[in-house]
Amino acid sequence: KAGVTQTPRYLIKTRGQQVTLSCSPISGHRSVSWYQQTPGQGLQFLFEYFSETQRNKGNFPGRFSGRQFSNSRSEMNVSTLELGDSALYLCASSLVQGVNTEAFFGQGTRLTVV
Amino acid sequence: AQSVTQLGSHVSVSEGALVLLRCNYSSSVPPYLFWYVQYPNQGLQLLLKYTSAATLVKGINGFEAEFKKSETSFHLTKPSAHMSDAAEYFCAVTRTGGGNKLTFGTGTQLKVEL
Numbered sequence: 001k002a003g004v005t006q007t008p009r010y011l012i013k014t015r016g017q018q019v020t021l022s023c024s025p026i027s028g029h030r031s032v033s034w035y036q037q038t039p040g041q042g043l044q045f046l047f048e049y050f051s052e053t054q055r056n057k058g059n060f061p062g063r064f065s066g067r068q069f070s071n072s073r074s075e076m077n078v079s080t081l082e083l084g085d086s087a088l089y090l091c092a093s094s095l096v097q098g099v100n101t102e103a104f105f106g107q108g109t110r111l112t113v114v
Numbered sequence: 115a116q117s118v119t120q121l122g123s124h125v126s127v128s129e130g131a132l133v134l135l136r137c138n139y140s141s142s143v144p145p146y147l148f149w150y151v152q153y154p155n156q157g158l159q160l161l162l163k164y165t166s167a168a169t170l171v172k173g174i175n176g177f178e179a180e181f182k183k184s185e186t187s188f189h190l191t192k193p194s195a196h197m198s199d200a201a202e203y204f205c206a207v208t209r210t211g212g213g214n215k216l217t218f219g220t221g222t223q224l225k226v227e228l
Contacts, residue, residue, distance in 0.1 A: 033214045043218035056215045105157035
């Protein structure tokens with residue numbers, strides 16, 4: 001069974017640009033969550049999607065957005081990139097929404113903003 | 115709101131020695147607690163989870179953790195460290211109704227020496 005796939009693995013963007021990251025969950029999983037990992041702030045929750053609806057949202061500015069498609073694949077978009085957006089972005093998928101379900105993480109997308 | 119505190123950003127042990135990684139939680143409602151491991155340039159892998167079924171939780175790779183409500187702790191232990199255990203470990207918490215929104219601790223880097 002294939003794991004969570006995130007593309008691309010590495011990305012370099014310039015300040016002011018926008019970027020779209022993709023996450024393909026494990027087959028059959030309907031919940032996708034996104035996290036930002038930085039040395040200074042650690043792991044922070046961005047948002048969660050379940051059945052194409054945003055169910056939870058973290059404390060990030062509106063420049064960070066996401067969506068989920070009918071096949072459960074998810075994308076997150078960051079507009080007007082800032083240097084501080086440089087981070088490892090992790091996607092996690094779960095079978096359903098709920099605390100008893102294990103979240104399986106992808107390997108992440110390393111975004112560097114220059 | 116829930117939170118977790120991991121004491122010790124870096125822990126060093128000798129191969130074969132006991133591993134003890136500390137995690138204390140804060141939650142106004144019964145928490146669900148998790149330990150994840152992250153190897154360099156990888157995503158997160160679930161080691162074990164506490165969901166109120168049993169206070170002593172056994173996970174993968176010989177790790178276990180004990181939920182102690184009186185001490186608000188969920189420390190991770192392994193009787194005998196192996197070189198392959200060197201990684202970063204994260205404690206995380208969520209709550210009933212919290213969906214898959216995990217709040218992570220700041221992480222503990224485990225070093226295993228010969």
